[in-house]
Amino acid sequence: MTTSVSAALKHWPFADFLAAGKGLGLTDPPVIDGPAGPTVVRDGRTLANFASINFLNLQDRADVQRHFLDGIARYGLTTGGSRMTQGICRPHLELERELCAATGKERAISFASGLLANLGFVHAMTHHMNLGQGWEIDNQDAVFVLDRDAHWSLWKAVENLTYGRQLFAFRHNDAADLNRILSRLEGKKTVVVFESVYSADGTVAPIGTLLDLCERHQALSYVDDANGFLLYGAENRPFAAEFDALRRADFVMVSFSKSVGLEGGAIAGPTDPMLALELLSGTSMFTAAMQPPTASTATRIMRLLRTEPAIVDDYLRRVAVFRERLAEIGFPPHSTPSYLISVPAGDDATAVELKDSFLARGYLVPVFFYPAVPRNKPLLRLILNAGHTEEHLDGFLRTLADLGGRLGLGGAR
Known part of the structure; x- marks a missing residue:
């Protein structure tokens, strides 16, 4: 049975597709332990998490x-x-x-x-x-x-x-x-x-x-x-x-x-x-x-x-301050002041390097590539979490300013 299935699969170019993807950084999905919130434990490392769509973090109540x-x-x-x-x-x-x-x-x-x-x-x-x-x-x-x-x-x-x-x-x-x-x-x-x-x-x-x-x-x-x-x-x-x-x-x-x-x-x-x-x-x-x-x-x-409207009101106030701080370090987000914060990330190759560098420094930062955005116009898609500490935010902004300067992104200084 295994042999016949394998023979049939030769008509589908999955192997070639995955080989090309590995050249662009495709790997097996990382393993998450524990809850996904302001931080996440991924493959044994605790990361400050700017990817979670559970941004009000009410699961912790x-x-x-x-x-x-x-x-x-x-x-x-x-x-x-x-x-x-x-x-x-x-x-x-x-x-x-x-x-x-x-x-x-x-x-x-x-x-x-x-x-x-x-x-x-x-x-x-x-x-x-x-x-x-x-x-x-x-x-x-x-x-x-x-x-x-x-x-x-x-x-x-x-x-x-x-x-x-x-x-x-x-x-x-x-x-x-x-x-x-x-x-x-x-x-x-x-x-x-x-x-x-x-x-x-x-x-x-x-x-x-x-x-x-x-x-x-x-x-x-x-x-x-x-x-x-x-x-x-x-x-x-x-x-x-x-x-x-x-x-x-x-x-x-x-x-x-x-x-x-x-x-x-x-x-x-x-x-x-x-x-x-x-x-x-x-x-x-x-x-x-x-x-x-x-x-x-x-x-x-x-x-x-x-x-309890203060839950959302307080969150949106923090988002507004975070957007201002991004602009201050030379990375102004998209002009629409929503909580979904997008920042240009150069070209695709630079964005891959930026994402990997953030990960190496302890920050899980999602990057959107084509087809989510136009080709070679990747975005950092940041979601502030209500549970993020000031240390999380300060550290992220320092890291973005440093990496931006190294990679020639934004108006970093």
């Missing part, structure tokens, strides 16, 4: 940990089956109701991840299903219009749509270009898809302006709010107008892995389409949901962020 353990005792570790065949677990129902309260929507459905939410939404909105006796729906005539910088999961979801007929793209955050495309699609069943905050460079969409265009052209709007959920919108926070406008979107997708700090995702929207998603998405019916104690704890954290 004793009350959050107790809630999770109580959830295990009350609900167990698994759903035990599909919500369509067995029923919805109460923690998922409470989570979805809390999400509706947060987004102003009528109904929500949770998924095991944000990626599955995006895949399921596009599948439902483009799918034909005939269950007999007149129970039929045909969405195959749907047209999707995506921001060019939309997340991989969104482009993966639409990859079977014919570009130029069922699928179009508008320039990143460019309302005029979106208007041009929608003007050509008048009368069609159209869905416009964009993100609130983009993960590579931290840019924020002109949400209100884009939604105005959707409403003018009678196109449905689907906003991927994976990166902005529960962070912005209050009057004393950045992007208040944009995130207030987000409540006008027809559908909002969220990921719980960012501000909430747990795995899972969900979509909120009008009642009838959300009920139909139970059947049409596929990624709800044919795969496991979030573990019940995870869903219960996500609800607890969402309520915590609503009742």
Whole structure:
């Protein structure tokens, strides 16, 4: 059996692909021990961690940990089956109701991840299903219009749509270009898809302006709010107008892995389409949901962020100071003042050397290469963690200034 499988694999050039990758620094994934937070133990070394998307670090709170353990005792570790065949677990129902309260929507459905939410939404909105006796729906005539910088999961979801007929793209955050495309699609069943905050460079969409265009052209709007959920919108926070406008979107997708700090995702929207998603998405019916104690704890954290706004306010203040300090040492981040901080890292070869040098000095710093960003325009994608100490931040900034000077990056001095 082993010989026949190996012989068959010769038709797939995996070995050549991996050999080329090793020349660019590809290795086996490092092993993480312990929790991922402001620091992480990787291959036995403790590193200051600027990569973790669990940036509020609420997993360290004793009350959050107790809630999770109580959830295990009350609900167990698994759903035990599909919500369509067995029923919805109460923690998922409470989570979805809390999400509706947060987004102003009528109904929500949770998924095991944000990626599955995006895949399921596009599948439902483009799918034909005939269950007999007149129970039929045909969405195959749907047209999707995506921001060019939309997340991989969104482009993966639409990859079977014919570009130029069922699928179009508008320039990143460019309302005029979106208007041009929608003007050509008048009368069609159209869905416009964009993100609130983009993960590579931290840019924020002109949400209100884009939604105005959707409403003018009678196109449905689907906003991927994976990166902005529960962070912005209050009057004393950045992007208040944009995130207030987000409540006008027809559908909002969220990921719980960012501000909430747990795995899972969900979509909120009008009642009838959300009920139909139970059947049409596929990624709800044919795969496991979030573990019940995870869903219960996500609800607890969402309520915590609503009742204790200082958690986010204090975090965003630290982000603003950190961005200023980056500029002071000659590494001004992208002009959009979001918590996702991107700093140019030279060319690809320099960025690899920079990443390895940071690692050697005890800092885990992610570098985004193509296809996450344009070719040979890598970025340091930094996420400040609420648990970072001043020593972590001071040490990182000193190291960046030193390495920048050695490698000829930024305006380091």
